[in-house]
Amino acid sequence: MKKRIAKIKIIFVSILALLLIFVTCFAGLFAHNDPYATNALAIRTAPCLQYPFGTDNLGRCVFARVLYGGRTTIAATFLLVFISFVIGTVVGMIAGYFGGLADRLLMRFADITLAFPQMVVAIAVAGILGTGMTGAMISLGITMWVSFARLSRSHTLSLKNEGYIQTAFFAGKSDLYIIMIHIFPNLLAPVFTNALTQIGTTMIGLSGLSFLGLGVIPPKAEWGSMISEARAYIQIAPWAVFYPALATIVTIIVFNYLGDAVMDYREA
């Protein structure tokens, strides 16, 4: 019963999440205005038919910018989580499977990375690397892969002693074969759950960096930098802040809820 409720929750939230991804991926279908076209005649226009979310300081359509900006935010988040997932899982599986010196070195390295406050490191690194979404992603990724590595290592360690792995080993299967065919599919579920729960945090981190001016380079639409820009004239055009803010909140809530629902399902 509990499992079924959790399942229904997951399906419902997944549909919402997919809808968000769909709308931002095909932003061109929904937004008729160019997100980068400035219009001197329509500066800070209140929401109307032509500009559903109003316009900003340069007369750009906020609706179009929110949709295209979502593409930047969501794509960057997914890419970052995916890369950390791949690196972390590969490192964790190798460390757990082979053990020995490589394992000890890698885990010591992971411990040291965990000893530093993530956002402080990210701000310093992004600040030094210079602006650009790549810099922001690298600065967050430095510490992010570690949780994946630790998780997949601990699962690999417990899987390694299972009977079927021993059998595969004595049947003469190569290490690579055992890791890819037997170990990876079995640790996918917990590591994937971890990836889901990381999406919300990553989104908060990335948009925070953009807000500070350490993320995207200005003309490019991104929610954090849009809010940061429009904050200066919030008295005159509050809609230029509210809609990207609303988009950020909704997206983070949906993905956080998805992570929670999947966790509940696995525990139920």
Added chain:
Amino acid sequence: MIKKLIKRIAGLIFILVILSFLVFLLMYLAPGDPAEKRLTSQGVAVTKQVLDAERERLGLLKPFLVRYAEWLFGVVRGDFGVSFKDDMPVAPKLLQGLKNTSILALSSLIISIVISFTLGIVSAEKKNGIADHIIRVFSFVSNSLPNFLIAVLLMYFLCIRLSLFPVIAKGDFQGLFMPVISLAIPMTGRFVRQMRAEFMAQLSEDYVTGMRGRGVKRRFILFNVIRNSLGHIFTIVALQIGTLMGGSVVIESIFRWPGIGKLVMDSITARDYPVIMGFVVIMGTIYVLINQLSDVLCHKLDPRTRL
């Protein structure tokens, strides 16, 4: 015990040396030449000779390891070098900023601990009741809000719409209110979730069932539950210090609070490397120290946990 302590301290020093090395390496590899940046910002015509003289004066021409060693020994003695921007020593600036940041961070930490502790107990005790559901929704939503968003929205509604507070924070209590609240809201959300889980784990222990069976009064049961979860709560709080540090950089820049976070953002724009390095080293040291301390405290409060 003493042997373990020595081992811990050695590990601590090792981690801090690595941190400082990585920070220095990063600055070394960073794009942009501080000497050139400095000269152009002062309006000096940049020629090859002037540039070389300036590099020599700033010590940029020495080998990497020599520079690292010089800098590290300075840092150990509390000398973080001079700012590239105005030739003033960096340490007093950082210290002044740190003082202001501590006021901000500690107030919001205390507020969110008090609130989340109470809410966590209520929520765990009345599991699946109305209060529990409301608290869970509240903590879930506030956990999903980036703090810069809270800051901007608070500013709009409280300063502009209701004009209750000044937009630019002064160093007084009124100016402190909004930054503290913006930092405390997401933190409270996270604390409530974790503390609730911790209290619930304690409430399902056998000793609680036993006390209930013997008809022990509710407040005595609660007293025991709280006493037993204190160790874990210290760990929960200590782990959030890092997020708090990052958050205060954002919040200080928004409210122009003269803390270390605003200092570092200004220094990033000016490529003032000594300040950025000092910031990372100080924050890293505080974070590492607090986490080690919380481990020790956790062990003292609950001797079953391994040190």
